Structures are given as structure tokens and as C-alpha cells.
Amino acid sequence: MKLYLIAGERSGDLHGSNLTKALKAKDSTLLLRGFGGDEMKKAGVDIFVHYEQLAFMGFVALLTNIFTIFKYIRLCKNDIAEFKPDAIILIDYGGFNRRIAKYGKKRGIKVFYYITPKVWAWYQSRAFELQRNIDRMFVILPFEKNFFKEKCNWDVDYVGNPVLDAIKSFNPDPDFGIKNRIDRSKKIVALLPGSRKMELKRIVPLMAEVVKQNPGYQFIVAAVSNLSTGLYGELATIENVKFVKDASYDLLTMADAAIVTSGTATLETGIFKVPQVVVYKMGALEYQLVSRLVKVKFISLVNLIAGKEVIKELIQDAAQQEQVNSELQLLLSDTHYRSTMLAEYSSIFKTLDTGSASENTARLMLEALK
Template structure:
């Protein structure tokens, strides 16, 4: 069978890679063409476009690059027609993927969506488009299935793929890790400033106000694999921090606490049982627009799944050096840390068991048979 998979960022690349592995295991003759990253390519997909070519964040950034995006959409449609897949599989990245789905469904392609667009967070009117253009939806959060049930749209709840990714991650020896990267014996505070250049620049500058205040800790930046070290070093300057790229899970597995840019990383940090402060700041225009259309109590996946404020969220004007220091002191308190650990274990139970990629691959292949 022929599969065409479209993912749009680092997390999509990770989940897409695991899905490719399971598809190939169930269908040894699988021919897979994909938009994603290095992980999907390494898993056996033929990479058409790397996600970093369309890593645009926020409304203003998308407007600035609109002609490039339109060109990519046109190219993607031509490439799908050239490949003529048995299954067209979308992973998150709704802005791009739903446009392709609208075009693909009338042409007779069988459409699958793994990891639903966040219609439950904003613009719920998109459910109408999803029902009309997506044949099979696979959701990874329990409340998302409940959301779609309310719209009379049958979806498959497969559990969260991060459970698999982290359960299968090899145990890291803290002393060996520190020695390998010339770190000392002080506890590690992980700084996760995001994966796109615009957000890294905004987030890291404020995060870097912390290291000078806490010499008893060593601060490690988890660098995204798609950016050069020179990009980070221009922001870091002479701050007492260490940059380690493409080692996020290793860093989290030995971290004492973390500052995390809102996104999938907040869930990853929680599953590694690391106390965290969730941070986010966008451009003033993007934030003003987002605030009008996003109707949620929380921004982090941890709090959304638990439906309560498990981790502190510092958003936009609240994301300041003073507030970071205040909340860092809170998560350094042993009583607070114990409370967080208990909530993290409950979170893991809510996300379900392992096997999300395997279940999704089996369901996709079953529809083709």
C-alpha cells in the first residue's frame, strides 16, 4: 500500500516517525512519502519537504509568508497526485492540512487525521470541515473524543503517543550525562524555549534572567535540532548556561525543574515527572487575535487534561523576570514538588496505556483492507 503523511513541526515528526515504523511492521511492502523531518526520514519515509521550511508562528508571521505558504500548498497537491496514495494521513498542523483535505476528499483520496486539530480550543466551526473532509480521525486526548461526540462525529481514541515515546526512552545515568557534557554536580534546571525562531528569541531572553540569581543550580538550554548553535549563542551572550542540542529527553530525564514554552513540551516534562513553570509570549497582534478566538481556561496540555491548575502558567504580560523568579521558588519547595508528582501520576493514568502508534497503524490498514 502507498501512504502519504503530512506533519508540520518537531512533535509531528516524532509521532509521524513512530507511525511509519508501525505501518511498516504491519505492512512490510508499505511505500511511504512524507512531509516531516529527520525522524520520519530515518524511520523509512521518503521526505518531500522538511517541516522547518514552513515553521511560521502566529498570525502576523503567516501573513508575511503567505505567498510561500500558497506555493507549498500548490506543490503538495501536485505531489500527492503524482504519488496517488491509498491513504492520505494528516498529523496535527491544521492550517496546512485542512486546506489539503478540502482539496483531496472530492478527488477520492481516503483521508485520515492522526492527532486532531485543536478545534476544541478555538474555531469549533472547523468541525464541519473535518466531518466533510476527513474519513477517519484518531484522537490522543480523552476530552477530545467527548468534544467530537457532542458533534455526532465518530472518532477513534488511541491514547497519547508520548506515553510510548517516554516509556521506551532508555534510562539515563545522571553522572554520566553530566560528565559527557562537561556539567558539574549541581542540580539541572532545563530551559525549553520552543522550536521556532520567533518564539525562541522571545522566550529565551526572559528565561535567561534566572541563571544569575541561582548559582546553586546549573541551567541547560534544550536546543531544537533544526537551528544552528550560533543562533542560540547570539541570544545567550555571556549568561552562565549550557546549550545542548537535540537531547531534550535526556535533559528532562535528569532535570530538577524546568521552564517550558507552552506546547507539547509541557506534557513531555510532566511525563518525565519534572516540576515546571509554563511560559508563553507572542507578538502583541497575534496574542490579541488569539485571545478573541481561543476559549479555554488553560493554555498547557497538563492543565487541560487534568482540568485544574496543576502547573503555573505565565502568559504574555505575566511572563516577566519577576514572576519567573517567584514561581521558580514555588516549584523548589518540597511540599509543592510532592503535590506536583502526585498530579503527574494521575495525568499519566488519564492519558491511557501505551500503543497509540500501533493502534492507529492497525486502524488505518484495516480501512484499506
């Protein structure tokens, strides 16, 4: 049996690799090919295009690279036609994968979607498009199942959250602190600015301002190895800042608090029980467009899952040094504030913990292909 997987981002590569391992554990004869990254390759996927060639974030970046994106959509369609898979497995990356879903449906190929596009946040009418083109949808947030049922009477599968899979299988490095010369006598603040260049460009200067106001804390940046240190700007020159690469989980096991760019990292930080504040900025034009389209109250997964504000979100004009620093002091010094947040984290964990998302999804996919 042949399967074609498509992941267009770093997080999708990680979740795609865990899904691949689960699929191969159930059927070692599977042939897998597609778009992805190093983790999927290590798991056994023949990578046709690396996701780094597709990592465009935001409306402006998408518009300026639109011809490149359409080129890769054409390449993807041609490769699928040549590979002749029994099913296409789409992993997040909505703008690209929605087009491939339509293509697969027209060619009579089964189409599975793992980690749905966030149509509940904006463009809710696209739920109907997904329903037309997807044979089976596997969602990872509890409220998504209710959304699709209420919006278009579509029964989708809630399989659990793959972030829990990754964290449960994580083995902390006992020598992490020593290797990175982390000063445990100081409070440790994790900085998670994301892995996209445009996010770094807007968030790093803000983080640097906060760091300079707090020389008594040890700030540690969760960097990624595929980005040059130069992208972290002034943070790389400040004395009480250290960098660790591809080790955010190890960092979170030691952190007293965190400043996080919205994304999967907010949920990971919550599961590691680290008090956090979320900061996010985008271009002015992009913000105006997004603010008119968004249908949800929050941007962080922690708050979305809880259905209320558990962690402070400082977005756009609210993402200023004074506000971030004020929240950071609360996170580090207010015992009641911290304990309330940690209790909410525990409730979220219980909601998400339904077993292995990767194994649940692999089982359901293979059953559907029998």
C-alpha cells in the same frame, strides 16, 4: 498499497516516524511518501518536502509567508495527484492539512487525520469542516473524543498519546552528566524554550533574566541541532548555563525543575515528573487576536488534560522575571508544593496510558483500508 503522509513540524516528524514504523511492522510492502523530516525519512518515508521549509509559527509569520505556504499547498496537491495514494495521512499542522483534506476528499482518496487540529481551543466551527472531509480521525487527548461527539455527533478514535510512546522507548544515556560536565552538587533547572525561532526571540531574554538572578543553580538549555547557538542570545554567554542538543529527555531525567515554553514539552516534562512553570509570549497584535478567539482556560497540555491548574502558566504580561523567579523558588524549595504537582502528574499519566498510540493508529488505519 501507497500512503501519503504530511507532517509540517518537528513534533509531527517524530510522531510520523513512529507511526511509519508501526505501519511497516504490520505491512512491509507499504510505499510511503510525503512532507516530513529526518525522522520520517529514517523510518522509510520518501520525503518530498522537508518540514523546515514550512515551519512558520504565529499569525504574523503566517501572514508574511502566505504566498510561500500556498505554493507548497499547490506542490503537495500536484505530488499527491502524481503519486496516487490509497490514503492520505495528515499529522497535526492544521492550517495546511485542512486544505489537503478537502482536496483529498474531492478526489475520492481516503483521508485519515492523526493528532487533530486544536479546534476545541478556537474556531470550534471547524469541527464540522473536518467531519465533512476526514474519513477517520485519531485523537490523542482524552477530552477530544467527547468534544467531537458533543459538538457534531462525530465518533472519533482516541488512540492514546504518542508522547508516551516516545518516552517509553527512550533509553537514558548513563554518561549524559559526565559528557556534559553537569555539576550535580547544584540544583539543575532545565530550560525548554521551544524549537521555533519566533518563540526563542521572545522567551530567551526572559530566561536569561531569571538565570542571572540565580547564580547558584545549574541551568541547562534543551537546544535543537537545526538552530544556531546565536538564536539563544544572552543565554549562550552566562557562566552557569550549559547547552545540550537534541537531548531533552536525558536532561529531564536529571532536572530538579524546569521553565518550559508551552507545547508538547509541558506534557513531556510532566511525564518525567519534573516540577515546572510554563512561560509564553507572543506579539501584541497576535495576543489580542488569540485572546478573543481562544475557548479554553489553559494553554499547557498538563492543565488541559487535568481540567484544572496543576502547573503555573505565566502568559504575556505575566511572563516577567519576578513572577518566573518566584515560581521557580517554590518548585525547588517547597516540598508540599512539589509533591502535590507530582501526584497530579501521576494521575495524568494513568489517564493517557492506553497502550501504544502509534500501534493503535496503524492497526485501525490498515483495517479501514482492507
